[in-house]
Amino acid sequence: MTVDIAGAAAALLAADDILILTHxxxxxDTTGCAGALCRGLRQIGKTAYIMENPEITRRYAPMIVPCRPPEGFVPRYIVSTDIAEEKLFPDTAAPYKGKVDLVIDHHGSNPGFGKKDLIRPDAGACAEVLYDLLxxxxxxxxxxxAECIYVGVSTDTGCFKYSNTTAHTHAVAAACLTTxxxxxxxxxxLFETKTMPRFQMERIVFDTMAFYEDGAIAVALLWRADIDRTGADMDDLDSIASLTRQVEGVQIGITLTENKDGTVKVSVRTTKEMDAAAICKKVGGGGHIRAAGASFDCxxxxxxxxxxAAAREQYHAAR
Incomplete structure (x- = not known):
C-alpha cells in the first residue's frame, strides 16, 4: 500500500520495537537514513535499532554500529531504508523478506515490497525523504x-553535482548545516581524501579502461587479484564507478567488480542522454536513470x- 509522508509518520507513531534494515x-544514503531514523525515533520515545550489516565499511560504520540491537531483541515493526528490492537485503536481514512493514525509498524501480511503501523517485537521495519524515x-x-542526513544527501548526489540534485536537496542540506x-x-x-589502496585502484581503472562506440561507452574491470594486491576494501571501492563517466565523450560508464566468491557486481553510470536503469534492467538489475547496477553469478x-551488449543496445536505441 502506497503512503505519503503523513501516512508513514502515522504508522511509525503507532509502532514500537522497531528494527531498521540497510542494503x-x-x-x-542507506546508512545515513538508518542512522538518522533510529536516533529520531529514540528521541520521540520509541525503541529502535539498526540490523547489523556485515558489509558495513569503516567510513559509514559510526552511523549504524552504535545502534545494533541487543541480544534477544525481538522486533515488532520492520522498516527498510534506501532498499530498492528484497534481493538487496544483506544476509542478516534475510529472515525479514516478506515481512517489512514500512519501505522508505527513492528508487523508481522499487516494486513496493512492504505493507506500506513510502517511495519518492523525485528525491535525489533517500535521506531527503527521511528528513521530511522526521x-x-x-x-x-x-x-x-543532521550529520547522518547530510552524508546521505551528499553521497547520493555526488557532492551535489549529479543531475538528481534539486532545490529540495539543497534545502535539506541547508537545514542540516544550520545545526x-x-x-x-x-x-x-567523503570525496577528496584517498587511501593509498584507493589511489592504486583508481590508477588501475584509468590504465585499463576500454572504450566502445567511438568512445561513448567506457568499461573498467576490477579484478579480485588487483583488489587483493592493493589491499583495497569495500570502503576504498566506494563510488569508484563514477570514474568511467569522467572521460569526455563517455555517455555510458560501466564498472565490473569481481567479488571474492567469483560473482560480479556491475555499476552503470550515464550522462543525460542515456538511461542506466534501462540498461541494467535488461540483465536483471535496476536503479536510477543516471546510476544503476546488476549482479552476475558468472x-x-x-x-x-x-x-x-545491453549498453550497446540502449545506446543505439537512444540515438
Whole structure:
C-alpha cells in the first residue's frame, strides 16, 4: 500500500520495537537514513535499532554500529531504508523478506515490497525523504541526526553535482548545516581524501579502461587479484564507478567488480542522454536513470559481454 509522508509518520507513531534494515554493500544514503531514523525515533520515545550489516565499511560504520540491537531483541515493526528490492537485503536481514512493514525509498524501480511503501523517485537521495519524515514526526534536528542526513544527501548526489540534485536537496542540506555540522569537512573526507589502496585502484581503472562506440561507452574491470594486491576494501571501492563517466565523450560508464566468491557486481553510470536503469534492467538489475547496477553469478568475461551488449543496445536505441 502506497503512503505519503503523513501516512508513514502515522504508522511509525503507532509502532514500537522497531528494527531498521540497510542494503547490501551499504553506502552513505542507506546508512545515513538508518542512522538518522533510529536516533529520531529514540528521541520521540520509541525503541529502535539498526540490523547489523556485515558489509558495513569503516567510513559509514559510526552511523549504524552504535545502534545494533541487543541480544534477544525481538522486533515488532520492520522498516527498510534506501532498499530498492528484497534481493538487496544483506544476509542478516534475510529472515525479514516478506515481512517489512514500512519501505522508505527513492528508487523508481522499487516494486513496493512492504505493507506500506513510502517511495519518492523525485528525491535525489533517500535521506531527503527521511528528513521530511522526521520533520513530520516532530523530531528535533540535532547535530548527530543532521550529520547522518547530510552524508546521505551528499553521497547520493555526488557532492551535489549529479543531475538528481534539486532545490529540495539543497534545502535539506541547508537545514542540516544550520545545526552546526561541518559540511566542508564531511565532503572533504567523503570525496577528496584517498587511501593509498584507493589511489592504486583508481590508477588501475584509468590504465585499463576500454572504450566502445567511438568512445561513448567506457568499461573498467576490477579484478579480485588487483583488489587483493592493493589491499583495497569495500570502503576504498566506494563510488569508484563514477570514474568511467569522467572521460569526455563517455555517455555510458560501466564498472565490473569481481567479488571474492567469483560473482560480479556491475555499476552503470550515464550522462543525460542515456538511461542506466534501462540498461541494467535488461540483465536483471535496476536503479536510477543516471546510476544503476546488476549482479552476475558468472565470471567477469561473460558478465562483461552481457552488460556491454545491453549498453550497446540502449545506446543505439537512444540515438
Amino acid at each position: 547490501r554493500r551499504p553506502d552513505g 520533520m513530520a514526526l516532530g523530531v528535533q534536528l540535532t547535530r548527530e541526526i 552546526g555540522i561541518d559540511g566542508g569537512e564531511i565532503n572533504r573526507a 565470471g567477469m568475461q561473460e558478465a562483461c559481454e552481457a552488460i556491454l
